[in-house]
Amino acid sequence: MFDLLKDAFVKIKRQLVGRGSLSEKEIAEFLRTLRVTLLEADVNYKAAKAFISILEEKLDTADIYTSLQPGKQALRVIYDELTAFLGGKTEKLEFAKPPTVILLLGLQGVGKTTMAAKLAKMYASRKPLLVAADIKRPAAVEQLESLAARAKVDFFSPPKPRSRNIDTCMAALKHARKVGNQLVIIDSAGRLHIDEDMVTELVEIKSKLEPSYSFLVLDGLVGQDALRQTQDFHAQLTVSGGILTKLDGDARGGAAISFRHVTGVPIYFIGTGEKLADLEVFHPDRIAARILGEGDVASVVEQVQLVVDQKQSAELAQKLMEGRLNFEDLLVQMKQLAKMGDLSKLLEKLPAGMTGGMSAADFDPAEIKRTEAIILSMTAEERRNPDLLDGSRKLRIARGSGTTPADINQLIKQMDEMQRMSSMMKGGGVDPRLARAGKVSHKSKKKRKKKKKRK
Ligand SMILES: Nc1nc2c(ncn2[C@@H]2O[C@H](COP(=O)(O)OP(=O)(O)O)[C@@H](O)[C@H]2O)c(=O)[nH]1
Ligand SMILES: [Mg+2]
Known part of the structure; x- marks a missing residue:
């Protein structure tokens, strides 16, 4: 990106x-x-x-x-x-008086339907309702329906096959109130070009529905043209913000930089892949850090936390802080990291000094198997106390696991690095500026001590 x-x-x-x-x-x-x-x-x-x-x-x-x-x-x-x-502060969705209604606007193919489902998944706790208000494109309703099933959220289809989109929207709103959906996400119909039909329909939907947010969805791969679309849409529909999609791959990012300046309204989210989980809140400070090549420590930590089992990760954090990480923990950690899928994407966001020399290859299933074999060849005592590993023990473990003592040294080194990296991440958000300087905030250290005391 x-x-x-x-x-x-x-x-x-x-x-x-x-x-x-x-x-x-x-x-x-x-x-x-x-x-x-x-x-x-x-x-x-x-x-x-x-x-x-x-x-x-x-x-x-x-x-x-x-x-x-x-x-x-x-x-x-x-x-x-x-x-x-880029907008300065991060924009957060407000869920003031339910249901909060999000209307997604944009041309065909920019990623509206996908984004609707991604948002529903991100805000699953709000019991979202996905509304298919696009009967223009064949199969658009079915597309959203299957995405809703994948995201495990409620779905609302046009009451009649030829319902007007505005009627679908109003019926959906009524349904949401009855059922208790706190969030309603409307996937509207796009066209290949901005035309009068579409604008008229959207103006009507917007004025009758009075959505809490109307987001213009833009394809991040489209360069200058995207900005022209933005201006046209914004002039006629006054959107509350933007969402950029397809920022994975080789999107050059021009639209992300220009959007705020051109429209005066902020970017709220970015889409970074075809999967439902490929959605990020747009944090101007983190994006700036990423562009400046400083890595994006804070968002990596967030992603890690999403996948890693909460209880297990709390225990792990505690151990890390106390410097008692052992091989059993390492194995758990590696398996969890492997679950996150595309690790190379995550690792590229980290500044080189923070990856501790690890690369995506270290989390490759074969590598994890090998690590597992090494660890399983250790005695329970060795697993819990890495300091025990002297030359002869290493040799024994190497034989038992079909590896070499050098592999074991490598693993020990990796664990040290992980320990170091994790204490830098300090289990929560890292101020990118501090992270850059390699310092950890003192405030949070104090907080941690306090927490410990309370226990
Ligand atoms: N690589 C990538 N593809 C995306 C992203 N968002 C959507 N797509 C793909 O773009 C295509 C059009 O998406 P769709 O949601 O149907 O667009 P719509 O016509 O605006 O509703 C689909 O093939 C999606 O899988 C993204 O963030 N990254
Ligand atoms: Mg669509």
């Missing part, structure tokens, strides 16, 4: 970091490079211009020129301004 931007920013960063001095001329030169990159990444021309001029202003301060570390100072400014440009 955002590879092009990331590459360019990383290059710029390399030039900046470690600089003892920075001249006005050098800053101007680097801003020129940045501008070209933004345009290459399909950032809207006006948005790119606006962003560069903000940077120009913020970077042209005595602070930078007199700073002992002007490069780092400049990067800090870029991180802050990029975050602000």
Whole structure:
């Protein structure tokens, strides 16, 4: 995701970091490079211009020129301004008076139906109702119905085969009130191009239904054209925010950067794959960190927490904090990580220093089998107390598991790294800035101590 931007920013960063001095001329030169990159990444021309001029202003301060570390100072400014440009704070859905109604708008094929189901899954605790208000496209109703079954949520189909979409929406709302669905997600009909028919229908739905949120769904792979669509939609329907899909693969990310500037409304979510779980809340600060190549520690932690069994992970966190991780825990941990599926996607978000030299290959099923064999060849005592493993024990375990002592050393090293990485993640959200500096927040350490005391 955002590879092009990331590459360019990383290059710029390399030039900046470690600089003892920075001249006005050098800053101007680097801003020129940045501008070209933004345009290459399909950032809207006006948005790119606006962003560069903000940077120009913020970077042209005595602070930078007199700073002992002007490069780092400049990067800090870029991180802050990029975050602000992406919208600043994270938008959260409010569930004020139920049912909260979300209307999804957008052209055909952008990913509305998929997104409807992803949102329903993410907010499953609200007892969501998925509404098929698209009878234009053949099989659109069936598509949503099967996705609803997969997400295990309620589904509402048009009462009659030829019901008008507006009637379906109103009937669904009534049904939701009766049944107690706190969230209603409407999958509306798109067209290949914005046309009058569609706009008229959507305007009517929007005014009668009065949705809490109307989100424009945009295909992140479409460059400048997506922004044109945005402006057209927004001009006629005044959306409350945007959702970008298909940001997996080689989406250049231009739309993500421009959206806020072009519309004045924020991005709420991003879709990063075809599976229902491939949905992320849009966190401007984390995205900025990702683009700057700093990794995205906080969202990785979140994803990890989603899959990892809560109780088990609490126990594990406790052990990690106390530095008593052992081989049994490691095995559990690896199996859980393997469950998360596409690990390479997760690992790419982490800064290199935090992956502890681990790569997706370490979680490959064959690798896990091998680790399991090693651990099973240990005595119960050895499993619980890794310090026992001396040369002769290692040799015995290696023989028993069909591996070599070097493999066992590797495993011990990996566990140390995991211990280190986990204490950095400190079981919760990590302020990306702190994570970058390799520091862990003192506040949370204190909190942890307090918690312990209470026990
Ligand atoms: N790679 C990828 N594909 C997606 C994503 N979201 C949707 N798709 C695919 O895009 C196609 C169109 O999606 P659909 O939800 O039917 O779009 P709609 O016409 O707007 O309702 C389908 O093949 C989806 O599987 C995403 O985030 N990433
Ligand atoms: Mg659809």
